[in-house]
Amino acid sequence: MIAEVRASRPGGRTARVRSDVLAAVETELAEHGYDGLTIDAVAARSGVHRTTLYRRWKTVPGLLVDLLEAGADDSWEPADTGSLEGDLVAVNREIHAALTARPSITQAVIAASFRTTDAADALTRFWEDRYERTALVVSRAVARGEIPSGTDPHQLLLTATAPLYHQVVLLRQPMSREQADHHARIAAASVR
Amino acid sequence: MIAEVRASRPGGRTARVRSDVLAAVETELAEHGYDGLTIDAVAARSGVHRTTLYRRWKTVPGLLVDLLEAGADDSWEPADTGSLEGDLVAVNREIHAALTARPSITQAVIAASFRTTDAADALTRFWEDRYERTALVVSRAVARGEIPSGTDPHQLLLTATAPLYHQVVLLRQPMSREQADHHARIAAASVR
DNA sequence: ATCCTAACGCAACGTCCGTCGCATTTAGGG
DNA sequence: CCCTAAATGCGACGGACGTTGCGTTAGGAT
CATH class of the missing domain: 1.10.357.10 (Tetracycline Repressor, domain 2)
Structure with missing residues (x-):
């Protein structure tokens, strides 16, 4: 699952925008559920412009995919209990x-x-x-x-x-x- | 699951419209899958007007619910094989x-x-x-x-x-x- | 410090989707 | 056979959604 993001400018503002947006997705998801999850709502809450969301994530599912991958632990392995x-x-x-x-x-x-x-x-x-x-x-x-x-x-x-x-x-x-x-x-x- | 439809006018044209629409849903589903299943497409194929679909079934999921219930066999019971x-x-x-x-x-x-x-x-x-x-x-x-x-x-x-x-x-x-x-x-x- | 351009902000536009008011058809009862 | 209202057809409207062109900001390299 190693992503190795080869984006040309991944730091600074871009990273901040990403974390702001993903945080907004999570809280919006908690408050209104999946049905109430809208690009506009995420934009409003995160303070990031609609157009940016459409450009980087395209769709609501796209946002959730990114959230999933952001939370994926690359070093995860199953617990060893002995049986x-x-x-x-x-x-x-x-x-x-x-x-x-x-x-x-x-x-x-x-x-x-x-x-x-x-x-x-x-x-x-x-x-x-x-x-x-x-x-x-x-x-x-x-x-x-x-x-x-x-x-x-x-x-x-x-x-x-x-x-x-x-x-x-x-x-x-x-x-x-x-x-x-x-x-x-x-x-x-x-x-x- | 007995529906017991108490509609005030369930026969004739109404029934014909319903079967036409449900048939269109099924063929449309076969051709374009769930993603391509649109009210407009079902309307066009069935020859029933858009407005009628919106009034009776509201949404695409509504159409599928009706299709499910139409296909539900009220007398179904599990096979008895002896073990x-x-x-x-x-x-x-x-x-x-x-x-x-x-x-x-x-x-x-x-x-x-x-x-x-x-x-x-x-x-x-x-x-x-x-x-x-x-x-x-x-x-x-x-x-x-x-x-x-x-x-x-x-x-x-x-x-x-x-x-x-x-x-x-x-x-x-x-x-x-x-x-x-x-x-x-x-x-x-x-x-x- | 300066430059380049990726990334973002902004506003306007076009399209698709669902709704509404009204006309027309027709099922079902008298 | 006729009458009533349920059901459908029809066109137009409004809003939400996604896109596009252009100006602005700021990251990263020289």
Whole structure:
């Protein structure tokens, strides 16, 4: 995910404008939700001119993509708890926190991904990166002899994490952390 | 889900307009996808005036909600294969078919649910209805003595079906029917 | 310190989307 | 068969959204 921004003039005012705008996006998102997120509103709140927003970010989804990438931690890796079950529980708790945060940037980007292909691509890239890194918990479990070496990381992570996304994002119903833990344990047990 | 339309004049032209419009929505959806689905385009194709669409359906999501409800089968119930695993596999295959259909009305309504609360509510109601009916496979399994009586149907169905939705709708990656079957079996095994 | 130009501010414009008032059609009842 | 009002057709309007051309500011290099 290393961006390596090769912009010709990324410092000073430009950087200040960016952080002002992204901050405005976040507060605007918290107050009015994704539906109320407008270029004009962000411009008014941030004090940056409309035209600048249209030029640099094009669309509302574009703003959220930038917010996602700004918040992406390049050094992220899954917690090492010593067992597959513990690792999966930790992963699910992170996802649970991200989905129940207010505002949930993850949920906003998901909504945005249904509008522009750019946002959809950015989200896909983000998740691919995360799933790839999280595959480490599987290889560690294999190394410990907990599970067979042929285990498919993607399918296992899908079993663990998909119920959270489905329940909260699509079914739009609350999910407790205990339920999140529960699905992590089911996934861990499914490969023993 | 019984609609019981109490409109004061539901027959004749009104019904013809509705079916024309919904047909136009479906073909338009197939040709241009959800992004290209416009009130104007539907009006042009169906031969119904723009104003009529705005008056009866308000928005594009409104059109899709109506399409969803028009296609909802009030007598639907899950297949009875004689085993929990078989029943869950059958359920997952139905979902798999609905998500990979072209055009997938389910996917379109999901996209719409991120735009208006009406669409979100309609989708929630639809899924609640389906999950409620599908709980029958759990009670049948309990009656057969396959699984303990305290089993939570919702959690079980979440384990079985969530990976399909997550993989196809959010991760936007293909899922084979074999993988869909696989997740149904994991869910069945998780409650033994 | 000076210059160049990327980035931003500003105002005006054009387009698309949804709404409104009024005319016309037609479903359904008497 | 006729009458009423629901439903649709039609044109025009207003506002929100995105774009464009041009002037201004300031970052970064010389």
